[in-house]
Amino acid sequence: MGEKYLLTKDNLTAWISQLQQHGRLIAPVMRADELRYDYADGAREVVLGQHNTRRSAKWVFFPQHEVLLRYGKRLDDYSQITDTVIDNTPQVLLGVTPCDARSFVMLDRIFGQGTCQDPYYCARRANTLVIACACAHPTSTCFCNAFGSGPADSTGADVLLYPVDGDYVVELVSDAGKQIGLDWHLPLANEAAIERAEAITAAAAERLQPIELTAGIEQDLAGLFESGLWREVAEKCIACGTCTYNCPECHCFNIVDSELASGGARLRGWDACMFPQFTAQASGYNPRPDQASRWRQRVMHKFSYLPANVGLFGCVGCGRCIVSCPVRLDIRQVLQRVHQEALTRAAAAPGKEG
């Protein structure tokens, strides 16, 4: 942990203007009666330090839909591909919660690393400075602590702000953060401010309900592919996409060609494992024919396949899926059911003692 600096409330507006010099500002703002991450005109609009927005910030790097390329009237003539849109605009993403910042690390594993890197994602990610704000207001649906995280987790952030009674203690986390932080010429934070900042996030951590969801979950799930519990879990699911859309980690997409008389565009847009059409094949066969198999996929993907494949859970515990579900299907309860079911099976398995 390096030096910490102080940003006073009096300097906040000027500091945000400085950020706007650096890049296009995206921050929590009120739009159509909703607090959400959106392009912000300036400090006047920015709402810092609130509890989680209803929708996550993943769209900043992975938009709900985007044009991958445009083409002329003939799809089979590659000379007519007119425009490949890579957005290199510098951006500042200000005021994300630590759980949102943490989610970017997982998205990086999917889109930004390894042999198959996504140029659209990588361009946005490389050009965006992430300034997270430590969480002073966890709510009853927050469970980041189940993933070893907490209100002052700086993972995935370039800069972390600690709210201190209207002022902020500023921690420069990444190399990019340290570099730009020099331009701000902020004074060092005194010990009292740092102690107060730590006390506030410690109090926030205290408010998180102790919850054990992830210990051994991969082993638990290993034996449950054919379990009847998925049918019970999924029975009330209405198969809408809210949980996946609002999830900072869900990253499945569909690619379609949208054709107009003038030519066409190849679009990529969010898709969701909760939708029956997600796995529908051209033959008419659907390997996930019911909501039970879709819920199994949702849980297996987040808590078994992703840990096995990229070493990270597909969940940061932000609780958005719980709050926004039209039938209040709670993923924490599903994971607890999974664990119970695994225990029941282990107890009933022949050849086991005690």
Next chain:
Amino acid sequence: MNALPDNVKQAIAGWLQSGEIELFIGYEASSLPLQATPAFVRKAEDLDRLIWDATCENNLVSFLKQFRGKKVGLMVKGCDARALVGLMREGQLVRDNLRIVGVCCLGVVDAKRVAAAAGQAVEELDGRVTGTDVLTADQHLALSSVMHATCAACRHHNPEIYDILIGEPVADADDDPFDDIRAVEALGSAERWARFEHELSKCNLCFACRNVCPFCYCNTCFADKTMPRWFTATAEPKDIQFYQIIRTFHLAGRCVGCNACSRACPQGVDLRTMLDKLRLDVWELYQDDAGVNPQGHPPLTTYREDDDNSFVL
């Protein structure tokens, strides 16, 4: 939070044990305050989980799509029962297959309104309901002040059909249920369009509105068809508006105004105004109300020589 009355539990237990139904769909407490969650019960001993109070906002009729031809029991509020009636008129349900616990309803809580009154996040509320009172940690709110906007427009508090009833029938107001819709009609077209654009700018195309609608029972929705593809689900306003307009028009003469869609919408889009405008038009043109008579036919599937044709150019 109220457990079901003993006589109701006994009736449901009897239906389950005799095989009259294989499943009963009711409500139980969820992990969130002031919001119940649908519960599926197959054994009489599980009936103690079930509750009925003003937190039971979902329309359980929506789930019958999953149980076609099965014998199912369920709880219905006045609005939900209208959906049953409408579906019977469309030949989608057989009354004999259903066992219905009707509830007389004074409205269901909109937890977001309570949260706004309390200055807290919905999930942080320390709230409970007793009768028509909504109690939070330090406030005592009248249900009428924090119920869903859809409930304020309700003139059907009592179920049209049921086998057993919970509560005493409530007097329905005799006034015009469409007065706020007429107020929107009276606006200029620019203002109406601005309002429409504003509301739909909240929509994120999650399709919860369609999926909870009892009347959205097409095997494959137009929005999901790929051969031909009518619709591309981008988040652009034109696509969102296209989807919502087509869905709304598909419900003309069929929507019973249960407003399950508006209550399910995680983005708080006011879908009721659009749907009730259509219900008002159908009433004025054909004097038809979809949720009243299980016999007969929806007005847009029939023809009479004296049908209004003033809109024909």
